[in-house]
Amino acid sequence: KAGVTQTPRYLIKTRGQQVTLSCSPISGHRSVSWYQQTPGQGLQFLFEYFSETQRNKGNFPGRFSGRQFSNSRSEMNVSTLELGDSALYLCASSLELAGETQYFGPGTRLLVL
Amino acid sequence: GIQVEQSPPDLILQEGANSTLRCNFSDSVNNLQWFHQNPWGQLINLFYIPSGTKQNGRLSATTVATERYSLLYISSSQTTDSGVYFCAVVPGDYKLSFGAGTTVTVRA
Numbered sequence: 001k002a003g004v005t006q007t008p009r010y011l012i013k014t015r016g017q018q019v020t021l022s023c024s025p026i027s028g029h030r031s032v033s034w035y036q037q038t039p040g041q042g043l044q045f046l047f048e049y050f051s052e053t054q055r056n057k058g059n060f061p062g063r064f065s066g067r068q069f070s071n072s073r074s075e076m077n078v079s080t081l082e083l084g085d086s087a088l089y090l091c092a093s094s095l096e097l098a099g100e101t102q103y104f105g106p107g108t109r110l111l112v113l
Numbered sequence: 114g115i116q117v118e119q120s121p122p123d124l125i126l127q128e129g130a131n132s133t134l135r136c137n138f139s140d141s142v143n144n145l146q147w148f149h150q151n152p153w154g155q156l157i158n159l160f161y162i163p164s165g166t167k168q169n170g171r172l173s174a175t176t177v178a179t180e181r182y183s184l185l186y187i188s189s190s191q192t193t194d195s196g197v198y199f200c201a202v203v204p205g206d207y208k209l210s211f212g213a214g215t216t217v218t219v220r221a
Contacts, residue, residue, distance in 0.1 A: 043199065056208055
């Protein structure tokens with residue numbers, strides 16, 4: 001069974017631009033979560049989607065948003081990029097229930113100049 | 114929110130040595146996972162262990178939920194064990210919360 005895939009793997013943007021990242025979960029997994037990893041703040045939970053609905057949300061500004069499609073694929077969007085948004089963005093999928101084992105993708109490295 | 118503390122922050126081992134990594138958490142949890150992050154950034158699942166003891170090859174883990182800690186044991190370490198080990202817990206709000214990690218360096 002294929003693992004979690006994320007595209008693109010690397011991205012360079014400039015301040016003020018917006019970016020969309022994509023995540024395809026493991027086949028059969030219906031929950032997708034997103035995380036941001038930075039050297040200063042570590043790994044932080046962004047949000048979780050299940051059945052096309054946001055089920056949980058972390059403490060990030062409204063510039064960070066996401067959505068999930070009927071095939072469980074998910075996208076996250078960051079608008080009006082800031083230098084501090086430079087990070088590794090990780091997506092994880094799990095079967096269904098909140099709190100179940102999560103399986104992570106390889107991540108998208110975003111650099112904001 | 115819940116606090117997750119990992120110790121030690123850094124660990125340098127000679128190949129073949131054994132080690133113990135610790136994870137303390139400040140509140141009751143629904144789930145606990147251990148991950149290994151490889152040099153390319155991918156988080157690899159090691160254990161799903163809300164309580165009890167599990168073993169997988171040279172790695173084993175124990176979680177004592179009532180005392181709010183978990184231990185990850187690495188035996189007969191190899192250079193491929195190098196990387197960052199993260200403990201992550203699922204508290205009552207179901208937001209997966211990570212510790213700061215333990216960076217392990219295994220020298221040949």
